[in-house]
Amino acid sequence: MMDTPEKTQISSSLSKFEDSPVFNYINSLSPIKPVKSIHPTQTFNPLSFASLPSIFTSPHVGSHKESRFLKRHSYTDSSKPELSSGEGHKVSTNQEAGMVAGQLCDSTAELQENFNPGVSLGEASLELPTGTSRFAIELPRTLNYDCGSPNSDPAPCVIETNCVSESTCTSLSIVPFDQEASEKGLSDGVEAVGICQIEQEKQNIECNWENLISDGADLLIFNSPNDSVAFRGAFQKSLDPVTRFCPTLISRFPQNDIHEVSQTTVHSYERKDPCLQTGEAGELEEINHAHGNFEVTSVTNCMSGSLTDNVETGMCDLYSFKPGSNLHRGLRRRCLDFEMLAARRNNLDDGSNTSSYVDNQLVPTKPGNDSSRCILPGIGLHLNALAITSRDNKNIKHETLSSGTQKISFPGSTTSILPPTAGQEAVHESLTSASTEREIDPAENGVQLAEDASQASAYLANEEFNQNSPKKKRRRLEQAGENEACKRCNCKKSKCLKLYCECFAAGVYCIEPCSCQDCFNKPIHEDTVLATRKQIESRNPLAFAPKVIRTSDPIPEVGDDSSKTPASARHKRGCNCKKSSCLKKYCECYQGGVGCSINCRCEGCKNAFGRKEGSAIEETEGPEEEETDPSDKNGVDKSLEKADILNTEKQTPVSALPTTPLQLCRPLVQLPFSSKSKPPQSFTAIGSSSTLYNGQRYGKPNIIRPQNIIEKHFQTVAEDEMPEILRGNSSPVTAIKTSSPNSKRISPPQCELGSTPGRRSGRKLILQSIPSFPSLTQH
DNA sequence: GAGTTTGAAACT
DNA sequence: CAGTTTCAAACTC
Numbered sequence: 001m002m003d004t005p006e007k008t009q010i011s012s013s014l015s016k017f018e019d020s021p022v023f024n025y026i027n028s029l030s031p032i033k034p035v036k037s038i039h040p041t042q043t044f045n046p047l048s049f050a051s052l053p054s055i056f057t058s059p060h061v062g063s064h065k066e067s068r069f070l071k072r073h074s075y076t077d078s079s080k081p082e083l084s085s086g087e088g089h090k091v092s093t094n095q096e097a098g099m100v101a102g103q104l105c106d107s108t109a110e111l112q113e114n115f116n117p118g119v120s121l122g123e124a125s126l127e128l129p130t131g132t133s134r135f136a137i138e139l140p141r142t143l144n145y146d147c148g149s150p151n152s153d154p155a156p157c158v159i160e161t162n163c164v165s166e167s168t169c170t171s172l173s174i175v176p177f178d179q180e181a182s183e184k185g186l187s188d189g190v191e192a193v194g195i196c197q198i199e200q201e202k203q204n205i206e207c208n209w210e211n212l213i214s215d216g217a218d219l220l221i222f223n224s225p226n227d228s229v230a231f232r233g234a235f236q237k238s239l240d241p242v243t244r245f246c247p248t249l250i251s252r253f254p255q256n257d258i259h260e261v262s263q264t265t266v267h268s269y270e271r272k273d274p275c276l277q278t279g280e281a282g283e284l285e286e287i288n289h290a291h292g293n294f295e296v297t298s299v300t301n302c303m304s305g306s307l308t309d310n311v312e313t314g315m316c317d318l319y320s321f322k323p324g325s326n327l328h329r330g331l332r333r334r335c336l337d338f339e340m341l342a343a344r345r346n347n348l349d350d351g352s353n354t355s356s357y358v359d360n361q362l363v364p365t366k367p368g369n370d371s372s373r374c375i376l377p378g379i380g381l382h383l384n385a386l387a388i389t390s391r392d393n394k395n396i397k398h399e400t401l402s403s404g405t406q407k408i409s410f411p412g413s414t415t416s417i418l419p420p421t422a423g424q425e426a427v428h429e430s431l432t433s434a435s436t437e438r439e440i441d442p443a444e445n446g447v448q449l450a451e452d453a454s455q456a457s458a459y460l461a462n463e464e465f466n467q468n469s470p471k472k473k474r475r476r477l478e479q480a481g482e483n484e485a486c487k488r489c490n491c492k493k494s495k496c497l498k499l500y501c502e503c504f505a506a507g508v509y510c511i512e513p514c515s516c517q518d519c520f521n522k523p524i525h526e527d528t529v530l531a532t533r534k535q536i537e538s539r540n541p542l543a544f545a546p547k548v549i550r551t552s553d554p555i556p557e558v559g560d561d562s563s564k565t566p567a568s569a570r571h572k573r574g575c576n577c578k579k580s581s582c583l584k585k586y587c588e589c590y591q592g593g594v595g596c597s598i599n600c601r602c603e604g605c606k607n608a609f610g611r612k613e614g615s616a617i618e619e620t621e622g623p624e625e626e627e628t629d630p631s632d633k634n635g636v637d638k639s640l641e642k643a644d645i646l647n648t649e650k651q652t653p654v655s656a657l658p659t660t661p662l663q664l665c666r667p668l669v670q671l672p673f674s675s676k677s678k679p680p681q682s683f684t685a686i687g688s689s690s691t692l693y694n695g696q697r698y699g700k701p702n703i704i705r706p707q708n709i710i711e712k713h714f715q716t717v718a719e720d721e722m723p724e725i726l727r728g729n730s731s732p733v734t735a736i737k738t739s740s741p742n743s744k745r746i747s748p749p750q751c752e753l754g755s756t757p758g759r760r761s762g763r764k765l766i767l768q769s770i771p772s773f774p775s776l777t778q779h
Numbered sequence: 780g781a782g783t784t785t786g787a788a789a790c791t
Numbered sequence: 792c793a794g795t796t797t798c799a800a801a802c803t804c
Contacts, residue, residue, distance in 0.1 A: 493798065499788055500798050543788095579785065585801055586785045 488513040489521075496521035497532045499543060504529070507544055547572045548592035574599030582607035 487502045489510060494500045496510050496519040503510045503521055509529070510521045520528050536543045549572050571589040574597055580586040582596050582605045589596045595610015596602055605612040 489799080491799065494788095498798080500800085502800080505788095539789095573787095576786065580801090584785080586787090588787075591801090 489516045489519075490514070491516040491519065493517075495519060497529065499536065504532075505544065507533075542572065545572060547588055548594050570594055570597045571599065575602045576600070577602040577605070581605065582611070 487506050487508060489496055489501045489503045491498075491501045491514075494504075496504050496514075496516050499505045501510070501516070501521060503514060503516075508521075509523055510516055510519045520532075522529075533544065549570055571592055571594055573588075575582060575587045575589045577587045577589075577600075580590075582590050582600070582602050585591040587596075587602065587607065589600060589602075590607050590609060593609055596605045596607045596612040597610075598613060600612045602612060
């Protein structure tokens with residue numbers, strides 16, 4: 001170390017005067033090769049930053065490394081005035097060739113290049129999949145470290161003649177660059193070192209993840225700048241790249257059966273951030289496959305901070321997100337998506353809504369390019385859908401898989417056809433969990449995407465995708481499986497800036513098919529839309545949250561028909577139906593394909609998906625139908641059909657929770673919002689600890705990951721043991737509710753189960769028993 | 780397609 | 792917080 005700093009200083013001081021003094025000095029230092037040594041010295045000067053030197057050590061690297069270093073310099077410069085000042089000239093000189101920004105870009109490119117080889121090496125030495133994953137993960141970190149982290153300090157060590165030592169010293173960040181080393185034949189040693197380092201990092205990462213897992217809050221928050229960076233990068237990337245990710249991930253998982261790897265990666269992602277996941281995944285792929293410059297560049301950019309900051313700020317401004325909050329991410333994404341869309345639309349055709357519409361529509365219609373779009377959205381959708389219920393429907397899975405698999409063509413959704421293999425399922429779960437996490441981000445993207453995806457699916461399902469009349473469209477959509485994702489409104493007075501508007505409520509811009517009047521929910525009026533959203537959210541943070549929340553908790557509200565009501569899904573607020581008997585779409589619960597819960601204030605509930613406790617008692621199935629019949633047999637029939645479907649599904653052991661298309665669709669749409677709107681609270685609460693759930697039901701759905709795990713937990717445990725307890729008992733929410741008027745209702749159900757309090761207590765116990773991921777169950 | 784019903788959202 | 796109004800979807804004809 002000592003030597004290096006001296007060298008650096010010297011080099012820096014000499015740099016300007018390189019010619020004579022430097023040479024002399026160098027010559028003095030390295031008797032062997034005065035000339036070559038010069039190179040490094042120059043590099044060093046700019047590199048004076050600790051980290052860089054290592055790279056410079058190898059003469060080859062020369063230009064490339066320099067560029068890299070330059071980047072670092074730029075970063076480091078801010079952090080380290082000394083270097084900047086001293087080196088400034090040098091740097092500037094070096095940079096003279098290119099602007100700083102240009103350097104960044106170049107550096108990024110270089111990085112990528114470097115990475116690729118490094119990856120290959122690492123993989124070769126290590127396991128390919130793991131290596132790749134690691135690598136991807138590592139990269140960001142390394143970058144981060146490079147930037148300003150103390151780690152850079154070791155760089156001086158690098159200055160030392162030994163390339164190997166240097167590489168090691170540089171460690172994380174530079175290791176990948178081993179190309180040089182490899183070239184020199186040092187590769188072996190370097191690789192070993194690099195691998196070790198990588199492994200260490202990996203371990204660290206894992207640990208971090210674990211920690212993160214423990215901390216729900218952390219989960220939400222970017223673990224490391226890397227995450228944020230990755231995320232940002234992903235963000236920055238166009239949708240297309242993002243779309244890539246999903247398919248890649250999906251494809252990989254099932255194909256390779258790299259369950260562990262995939263899971264690990266997924267989990268990690270999940271834990272961190274959905275966004276991150278995508279980003280990282282994307283990185284991986286890109287690195288592996290195409291050398292995606294984007295990500296790296298994005299990372300570098302993030303390093304620079306300019307882009308990311310801008311984005312964030314912009315996003316924040318738009319939604320007034322809180323920087324620290326976990327939601328942030330999701331919000332950002334949403335925002336981004338939103339903005340992205342807006343930007344696109346604006347770019348495409350400022351005035352033309354059509355362009356935007358095109359986007360939405362295109363998805364279904366145009367498999368090719370659009371597919372990419374779809375993909376992103378699809379991802380979001382999938383995620384959302386998944387988020388809704390990890391288990392849920394095959395449909396969801398299919399969609400997710402299909403979408404995931406396919407940017408190409410939703411028809412790919414046909415993937416649904418493919419029976420999910422165990423591996424797929426596992427992947428699925430992981431994905432779902434991930435998706436759930438993403439829900440946040442997907443929020444916007446998800447919504448839009450979801451719409452797209454839904455549209456696509458609908459399209460697939462129904463050729464008729466014609467959307468001439470909203471009603472027809474709706475019906476078609478419904479028929480299609482009710483991919484409500486393609487929402488179309490018919491607003492006349494709300495200007496599509498109120499929750500009355502489905503599109504707005506779903507966080508989606510209105511599109512052509514909409515027959516709304518005086519619509520402001522268009523990219524053109526983005527500002528207005530955002531402002532309005534803010535307003536609404538200020539009033540009700542959960543306004544855009546998904547109305548139907550899927551929760552692993554079967555328990556919470558359902559006191560009623562255990563069989564009918566999908567425990568996992570509940571309407572956030574519950575319905576207030578009085579005349580529809582919760583048998584028509586007027587009922588949000590019914591519409592969402594979920595049973596009524598304690599939260600509901602409905603009267604004469606006959607919800608086919610599950611009655612409210614009180615109502616359930618009141619009405620047995622037989623009588624219900626009878627009662628329902630009078631009012632509307634037709635409607636009932638329809639509803640029953642759905643209900644039947646659900647029932648059948650329920651009957652099937654697999655889908656404990658009915659996953660009607662409705663559910664899927666709705667939740668999808670809603671989810672995105674929820675993610676957006678979701679108050680950070682929910683997230684934090686969820687993530688932080690199981691204990692905090694009170695208010696969090698909403699959040700739950702968002703928290704995908706825990707659900708998956710927990711859900712499984714519950715399912716396994718719960719199904720056997722839980723059901724009774726859970727059924728009877730009230731989730732924390734229910735408990736809360738008990739205090740509320742609803743509690744009255746609750747009491748009657750007791751008849752079924754016995755002592756409610758006991759249930760509650762039992763339930764609590766159960767929850768407690770589930771230590772790690774309490775959040776899931778929260779309700 | 781027009782009109783009615785319905786319940787959420789918004790308002791007071 | 793409760794009551795009322797507004798709104799647009801859902802539904803019927």
